[in-house]
Amino acid sequence: MNKITILFLTFFKIGIFTFGGGYAMIALLKNEFVSKKQWLTNEMFLDMVAIAESTPGPVAINSATYIGYHIAGFRGALAATCAVCMPSFAIIYIISLYFERFLKLTYVQYAFDGIQACVVYLILSAAIQMLKEVPKTFMNRAIFGTVFLAMILFSLFAIHFSAVFYILICGMIGVGAHGIKIIFREKHKK
Amino acid sequence: MIYFQLFWQFFKIGAVSFGGGYGMISLIRETVLDNQWLTESELMAFIAVSESTPGPLAVNMATFIGASQGGVPGAFLATLGVISPAFFIILVIVACIRNLLKYPGVKAFLAGARPCVAALILATAVTMGLSAFLGIGQTADSLNIDYVGLFIFFILVGIDIVARKAKRKKISPIRMILLSACLGILCNLVTHSFA
Numbered sequence: 001m002n003k004i005t006i007l008f009l010t011f012f013k014i015g016i017f018t019f020g021g022g023y024a025m026i027a028l029l030k031n032e033f034v035s036k037k038q039w040l041t042n043e044m045f046l047d048m049v050a051i052a053e054s055t056p057g058p059v060a061i062n063s064a065t066y067i068g069y070h071i072a073g074f075r076g077a078l079a080a081t082c083a084v085c086m087p088s089f090a091i092i093y094i095i096s097l098y099f100e101r102f103l104k105l106t107y108v109q110y111a112f113d114g115i116q117a118c119v120v121y122l123i124l125s126a127a128i129q130m131l132k133e134v135p136k137t138f139m140n141r142a143i144f145g146t147v148f149l150a151m152i153l154f155s156l157f158a159i160h161f162s163a164v165f166y167i168l169i170c171g172m173i174g175v176g177a178h179g180i181k182i183i184f185r186e187k188h189k190k
Numbered sequence: 191m192i193y194f195q196l197f198w199q200f201f202k203i204g205a206v207s208f209g210g211g212y213g214m215i216s217l218i219r220e221t222v223l224d225n226q227w228l229t230e231s232e233l234m235a236f237i238a239v240s241e242s243t244p245g246p247l248a249v250n251m252a253t254f255i256g257a258s259q260g261g262v263p264g265a266f267l268a269t270l271g272v273i274s275p276a277f278f279i280i281l282v283i284v285a286c287i288r289n290l291l292k293y294p295g296v297k298a299f300l301a302g303a304r305p306c307v308a309a310l311i312l313a314t315a316v317t318m319g320l321s322a323f324l325g326i327g328q329t330a331d332s333l334n335i336d337y338v339g340l341f342i343f344f345i346l347v348g349i350d351i352v353a354r355k356a357k358r359k360k361i362s363p364i365r366m367i368l369l370s371a372c373l374g375i376l377c378n379l380v381t382h383s384f385a
Contacts, residue, residue: 018244019242019243019362050291051280051291054300055276056206056208057204057273057276057279058211058276059211059246060245060246061246061273061276062280065276065281066284069280070284074281077280077284084246088245088249089249091244091245092240092243092245092250092254093257093262093265095254097257099239103232103235112374113342114371114372114373114375115235115371116231117339117340117342117343118342118343118346118370120319120343121346121347122366122367123318124319125360126212127315130209134305143309144309146309148309148313151317152317155317156317156320158328162217164202164206170306171299171302171303172299173302174300174302175295178295178301179298
């Protein structure tokens, strides 16, 4: 079997067996490509994780593209990325056909009353987890507080302001703050 | 032009979502609610399904929303939209600028975006909680408390705290969803038998 076929099959398998998104996938990827196949060294793998986590997009897609390209070029990247999406695409498409009818069942409605509470809890704990990983500097606190309040107030008063802009503006603030730091450092040198 | 809309909206989501699946939640929520593709409760139901089926959350959400709006081509285009920014950005990084993330400007941008994303996720949880438990989506809405939902929410939080203290481990999301489904059925049966 050539490398592209192996890549495709491996990522297809990983796509079937990872529940809970990208982070769960990282352990599986490491097992397949570092321990078993030894196509990547541990160091390269850590590099990949750092890049996958700090670029936009799903971590699973980022790592599939990265590893695929690394092993077999553009076609490898394409094969790995398609393979990792295909199982969930098929499963979700089948579910979507029956989902509305399924939701109309009385017991399912009862269950989803509870599940709604769980979804709020899941998102909340994802947010707290992420917050723990953010360094507690003054700037980070200011950004966090402002965005949090603005988003809730805007949504309560039905003012339209896309989350896209928050992210872009805060990114620019980060760049600006970095620029100011550099200017200050230059002045101190003189 | 629903197909173009699906592709473009999910392309935007894919391009600016940092921090994995839940980093996307605020963007996906605003997109589906603004376009009236799903209601808040349908969205929440579907987050639970995406979480309990294999595959990346983002791909699952895109496929489902695409399928509900435009069948197979809709599902395909939405999924393509959400993965293509990631695909091309990573290609550029591995093929040309290997140290893109080491540039101070890029680092500074990410440093500013990270607390913002955490705030967006938290704010989404709070606004979702307000509308699901208290019936408040906007200031004009009157209070409509969902006692069953609130009760289950606090049970889940309690269980989570106990599990973390006792086993130093988080309970997997799928188990939490199953547990909450059982609690939902149980609470509704109890309240309906008294009503």
